[in-house]
Amino acid sequence: MLRNKVQPNRRWLDLAPGDPVIVTAGKDKGKQGEVLRTLPERHKIVVKGVNILKRHQKAGGQRNVAQGGVVDFEAPLDYSNVMLVCPSCGRPTRTKHTILESGARAIECRHCGEPYERVRKTEAQ
Numbered sequence: 001m002l003r004n005k006v007q008p009n010r011r012w013l014d015l016a017p018g019d020p021v022i023v024t025a026g027k028d029k030g031k032q033g034e035v036l037r038t039l040p041e042r043h044k045i046v047v048k049g050v051n052i053l054k055r056h057q058k059a060g061g062q063r064n065v066a067q068g069g070v071v072d073f074e075a076p077l078d079y080s081n082v083m084l085v086c087p088s089c090g091r092p093t094r095t096k097h098t099i100l101e102s103g104a105r106a107i108e109c110r111h112c113g114e115p116y117e118r119v120r121k122t123e124a125q
Contacts, residue, residue: 044076
């Protein structure tokens with residue numbers, strides 16, 4: 001591997017865990033789910049209930065799994081194959097970067113023009 005090769009600039013992903021998205025390409029096209037985690041260095045995201053693959057898990061090993069078998073898991077999707085679903089209008093949308101009156105940066109829906117506000121989930125105790 002060349003060590004003097006210039007690394008490309010990593011693009012910041014507009015999606016964050018908990019955002020509702022719809023898949024626009026691939027075997028799960030049309031499915032909706034929420035983002036579980038993002039992998040910006042690989043330009044991928046993991047969506048709940050989408051891109052389910054099977055892994056054959058061996059019992060024991062490094063993870064000390066008591067029972068082996070076939071395990072279903074969500075595999076990462078490429079970021080370009082999903083679109084954010086606007087909570088205001090409910091449509092899949094491209095996003096636009098804007099600066100609010102308060103000076104904070106936000107993303108905005110291209111269809112309805114509403115700024116996208118992430119809903120913080122708090123656990124009930």
